[in-house]
Amino acid sequence: MSLNFSMPDWAVQQIAAEPSHFPDLSSRMELVIGYARRNFRHATGGPFAAGVFEKESGRLVAIGLNRVVPCHASIAHAEMIAISLAQQTLGTYDLGGADLPEHQLVVNGRPCAMCFGAIPWSGIRSVAIAASGEQIESITGFDEGPIHPHWQHELRRRGIEVIEEVMADKACQMFRDFVAAGGEIYNGRRDAPAT
Numbered sequence: 278m279s280l281n282f283s284m285p286d287w288a289v290q291q292i293a294a295e296p297s298h299f300p301d302l303s304s305r306m307e308l309v310i311g312y313a314r315r316n317f318r319h320a321t322g323g324p325f326a327a328g329v330f331e332k333e334s335g336r337l338v339a340i341g342l343n344r345v346v347p348c349h350a351s352i353a354h355a356e357m358i359a360i361s362l363a364q365q366t367l368g369t370y371d372l373g374g375a376d377l378p379e380h381q382l383v384v385n386g387r388p389c390a391m392c393f394g395a396i397p398w399s400g401i402r403s404v405a406i407a408a409s410g411e412q413i414e415s416i417t418g419f420d421e422g423p424i425h426p427h428w429q430h431e432l433r434r435r436g437i438e439v440i441e442e443v444m445a446d447k448a449c450q451m452f453r454d455f456v457a458a459g460g461e462i463y464n465g466r467r468d469a470p471a472t
């Protein structure tokens with residue numbers, strides 16, 4: 278038995294054609310927002326994308342897309358796919374290993390409770406976020422889940438840098454375009470059943 282979370286063909290081809298390095302944070306976020314937009318336009322997943330980069334050099338290690346609906350997998354969030362692809366590419370479960378450069382996760386919206394929890398496990402040393410959880414929820418109706426109220430502090434005290442509101446306006450516009458295009462909102466269980 279095995280698990281297979283595949284990226285769509287268009288993304289595989291597009292990623293192969295990208296530059297090898299994205300030196301500044303805005304170019305990394307612009308790349309990620311572009312992939313999030315293409316993902317819903319191609320109907321290959323939700324409007325979320327994430328990238329893993331070498332923090333200093335900007336080398337692109339992996340791009341992940343949200344693949345929940347097409348892969349029949351509630352865990353197939355963009356951050357989980359990007360982190361996993363980076364780990365598979367580098368042949369290690371620990372992106373923070375002593376023999377590796379520091380890695381940065383760049384994502385177009387604040388990680389949900391699951392992806393927040395995955396970050397310390399991954400060895401990622403820096404997280405850059407565009408839209409806030411409140412912005413995503415108010416624009417799209419996605420329920421981002423019960424994240425820790427002091428999540429930034431919890432990451433920082435584990436030595437993980439947190440950078441928020443990177444190109445947030447551009448990310449929010451992309452979410453509005455997703456809603457205007459009639460994008461599917463899938464959610465976890467929200468309300469307790471009536472008893």
Ligand SMILES: [Zn+2]
Pocket residue numbers: 354355356388389390391392393
């Ligand atoms: Zn998530």
